[in-house]
Amino acid sequence: MNKFFLIAFISMSVLFLGAFSGSFEDAEKLTVEGKLDDALKVYKSILDRDSTSARAYRGIGLALWTGGRSDQAIKFYERALEIQPELVQAHTDLSIIYSALYQHKLAIQYAEKALQISVDITNQLNYANVLWRAKRYEDAAQQYQKVISYNDQNIDAYIGLGSTYLALAKLNDALDVLNLAIKVDSENVDAFFNRGVVQSKQGKYDQAISDFQKVLDLQPNYPEVHFQIGYAYQLLKRYKLAINTYQKSLKIDSYNAVVYYHLARCHALEGNINIAKRLRQKAKNFQEYNDHIEEARAYINKYPDKPEGYMRLANLHTQRKEWQEAIWNYQFAISVDSKS
Template sequence: MDKNQLGVQYMQEGKWEEAAKIFNELIEENPVDPIAYINFGNVLSAVGDDDKALKFYERAIQLDDSAAVAYYSAGNIYFSNEQLDQAKKMFETAMKKGLETSDNYFMLGLTLVQMEQGKFALPYLQRSVELSEDDAEARFQYGLCLAQLELIDEAIVQLEKCVELDSEHSDAFYNIGVCYAFKENGAKALEMFNLALEIQPDHLLAGHAKKLIEKNQ
């Protein structure tokens, strides 16, 4: 196992100090290796040092402006800090540099949803699901985006696939209920709200929606 693989293994095990030590050694041995800077940045991001992590991603990009993963990793930091314009730019650049992964499409779609640009988010969320069919959260966000655009039948299909993959996803059951309420199918909506509440008894939105349906029956 080479040092990079060892460092990544330490990260997977949550051994951040050991991982940082390995990547620091790699940078000292080869100061022009962008991968070591990206990995060190990932360690720093994992322990909450976002500012320093961004500097390492920037250094990786200076060394190799086609290092797509560096843009993606920087995008995640900007997204988590609600710097959505910067996040969007990074995810788009990662895609242009060849990073066609489910995660990158998902994060770009999610960023556009947060920016209230659901129509533009939709194809990226759809592509994310196509590349990772068993990702329940990708299905959920894709379904949610479809619902927000009032593509209700298509939304139900995706949200139902989400709960097939994750039977404990209370928000998905709640949103299926909302879709059925939109279609004026009160009985089916109530069934879904009850399922959401079985999983999460303190689900306030499902509780409120259930009361509304029962009141109007």
């Protein structure tokens, strides 16, 4: 056991106070139910009986990751793989964690390793998703197609392929795939949302609004849908409706620079020049912040073993009082720095 893992293990000991016993099934059920501290106690009791249980270390990693403690989770996943290098679930989980952390090279490596161990449909789909998040869209499209060739009812693969074609500006292909997705699942909000975006880009604004309204009917707080409806109204020159809809979008995401920009544009077209100026300045300020976020993420992807990128990201999240994200990145900075 290396010293960094030992430190992480000791730091978790406060969660394991008191006698606790149970099975893997108990721990996994507790994790699904969100009773993470209890799940951790069960896994610890399993390790007390068998200190070389890779499944238990992976379970602790999963519980920590579920609770938002990715930096600590990674150490337990690594320990699981030291014991059992072919533990496919650990490779898959780490690919998702690193992808969420914008460390795409590592994410792809773990996803590929999972596929080498097992070519089941779950790992095939995860590999496609990891490629998509890394913006390797052509590769992602091929992988989604492979999943569909194995299972032509896989809704996630259809949505992934549709969103990939959308990213590649292959709008007709995207529309065809998303129509198939809706045939597979006629109430899938992601399918309707993506089809709405495609139709908006094709100039079919009324059809797009209809799809977006379907999303709202199914999931009222779906991210971005109010913005997309507002944008369609804006392109139809129905500026008052666009303004009202953009304002609804800002109630969900009050820092969205793009929404502020378009809201400013609509107010300007309605003759509300002073309001438009104020909103434009807000859009500029938020966009500068977003640019700094993207720069920090790009730095992390390029230099995942340096603490500076995590520190930059943590400081930026602190500015917006996004405390949990700030804490995660400060913890990663400390963890990375301790290894250098």
